[in-house]
Amino acid sequence: MDRKNLVLFIVGGLIVAAGLAFFVSPLASGSPDGLNRVAIDEGFADTETEHATADSPLAGYGVEGVDDEGLSTGLAGVIGVAITFGVAMILFGALRTFRARRAGPQATGT
Amino acid sequence: MHIPDGFINAGVSAAAGVASIGGIGVSLKKAGETLEDKQAPLAGLVAAFVFAVQMLNFPVASGTSGHLLGGVLAAVLVGPWAGSICITLVLTVQALFFADGGLSALGLNVLNMAIVGGIGGYAVFVAARGVLPKTRPMVALASAIAAFLSVIMASIAFFIEYALGGVGEVSLSAVFAAMVGVHALIGVGEAVITALAVSAVLAVRPDLVYGASDLMPQLEVRSSQLEDRTSSVGR
Numbered sequence: 001m002d003r004k005n006l007v008l009f010i011v012g013g014l015i016v017a018a019g020l021a022f023f024v025s026p027l028a029s030g031s032p033d034g035l036n037r038v039a040i041d042e043g044f045a046d047t048e049t050e051h052a053t054a055d056s057p058l059a060g061y062g063v064e065g066v067d068d069e070g071l072s073t074g075l076a077g078v079i080g081v082a083i084t085f086g087v088a089m090i091l092f093g094a095l096r097t098f099r100a101r102r103a104g105p106q107a108t109g110t
Numbered sequence: 111m112h113i114p115d116g117f118i119n120a121g122v123s124a125a126a127g128v129a130s131i132g133g134i135g136v137s138l139k140k141a142g143e144t145l146e147d148k149q150a151p152l153a154g155l156v157a158a159f160v161f162a163v164q165m166l167n168f169p170v171a172s173g174t175s176g177h178l179l180g181g182v183l184a185a186v187l188v189g190p191w192a193g194s195i196c197i198t199l200v201l202t203v204q205a206l207f208f209a210d211g212g213l214s215a216l217g218l219n220v221l222n223m224a225i226v227g228g229i230g231g232y233a234v235f236v237a238a239r240g241v242l243p244k245t246r247p248m249v250a251l252a253s254a255i256a257a258f259l260s261v262i263m264a265s266i267a268f269f270i271e272y273a274l275g276g277v278g279e280v281s282l283s284a285v286f287a288a289m290v291g292v293h294a295l296i297g298v299g300e301a302v303i304t305a306l307a308v309s310a311v312l313a314v315r316p317d318l319v320y321g322a323s324d325l326m327p328q329l330e331v332r333s334s335q336l337e338d339r340t341s342s343v344g345r
Contacts (some may be wrong), residue, residue: 006148009315013155017162025165029175033167034292035111037174042285044278049116051209052160059209059322076208077165084203085158088196092150095142 001006014085021077026070111179111264111293112204113219113271115212122275127217133225134198140191152318153188157196159307160184164200168299173333176296179264181228182235183304186249186321187311190232197224222267231260235321249322250309257304265289272287 032040039045057064058076066072119125131145145153160180167175184193201219204210211219236258242248245265276285311319317326 005315006151006318009318010155013157017155017159017170018331021165023163025162028165028177029167031167031168031173031175032175033111034170034176034265034289034296035113037171037292038285038288039117042280042288044117044276044280044285045138046278047116048114051115051213052213053206053209056207056209058207061208061210077162080165080203080208081158083207084161084200085154087203088154088157088199089151091195091199092145092153092192095138096145096147096150099142099145099285107280 014081017081018078018087021081022074025077026073111219111223111261111268111296112201112211113215113222113268114275115214117192118215118218118271119243119275119277120214122271123214123218124316126221126271129227130217130220132199132311133229134195134220136188137191137198137333141189141195144189145192148318149188149192149320153192153196156184156187156193157199160196161200161203163303164204170295170299172293174292176292178300178303179223179227179261180241180301180304180339181223181226181264182231182253184308185232185254186235186253186304186308190229190319193232194224194228197220197228203327205293218268222264222271226267227260227264230263231256232321234259234263239321246316246322247309248321249312249325250305252324253321254301254305258297258301261293261300262290265293273301 013054031037036045039048051059053059058079061076061080062069062072063079066075137331160178160183163178163179164180167177170176179197181197184196187193187336188196197222201211201216201223205213205216205219235252238252238255242252266289268285270280270291271280272285276282308319308321312322316322
């Protein structure tokens with residue numbers, strides 16, 4: 001019934017998420033977060049080891065090869081929003097399919 | 111709050127990994143049983159939104175920032191089971207693609223933010239709703255209270271993990287005080303963002319807010335004819 005509205009809501013929400021990632025994330029604070037601040041102050045920050053995916057083209061929320069720092073961060077954010085949405089849709093779509101198959105056609109109601 | 115590789119030893123990291131796999135396994139099973147059709151795309155949006163807002167570090171004290179963890183936000187919007195899966199997906203994407211949060215620490219991070227922060231935070235939300243009046247603004251208030259406490263709970267979870275398997279010789283009591291202190295400040299930001307986002311969805315599509323479903327008029331009686339038609343059309 002309100003399927004079209006739901007699609008509009010999802011698309012609108014994705015535009016807001018991508019907009020925040022692209023336009024606002026370059027303005028975010030670059031200071032260490034709470035945990036990293038505690039690690040620095042209490043003296044265990046140096047136990048951190050190199051990240052296994054430190055060579056990823058998106059490592060540290062930047063796109064490799066994009067020199068403009070703000071643009072690099074913003075693009076990385078939009079790519080991350082797209083990856084996260086895609087992976088989540090695949091997973092939740094699969095969950096729903098499994099349920100429909102198990103429940104059978106006569107039991108689709110709640 | 112994303113633990114990098116090297117802070118916690120392999121044994122405790124592995125134990126947290128096992129606990130997280132068990133917890134998310136339960137979430138997958140429960141979400142698979144209860145997820146309504148309209149909630150699947152919403153869960154996708156919630157995961158994408160949490161990813162975006164987690165990038166928006168806000169300053170909380172000199173030289174320190176915080177960002178949304180999103181566990182309570184996700185749980186209030188799509189339920190604790192689907193919500194904890196959303197946060198787990200965000201953490202996994204961040205660790206695999208963005209080198210944020212150690213790969214060896216993924217189980218720890220899922221345990222702290224998706225399970226303790228998300229499912230535990232949702233339990234606080236349910237408790238808060240139980241004592242507050244049954245109105246939409248009170249849903250937002252309950253979300254804020256739960257969001258604040260969920261960050262404190264996640265910081266205490268980190269402390270327990272650090273006490274059990276922290277690498278490095280430091281004062282545990284100082285780590286506890288510092289963790290809870292700074293995360294009380296971050297929790298205020300978490301509360302504000304969570305309440306704003308929940309209020310926004312309540313204003314536009316209240317039927318999509320899992321944590322407020324008791325406030326919707328009960329119009330769920332569907333004719334079996336309609337169900338037959340829907341299922342034959344496919345989904």
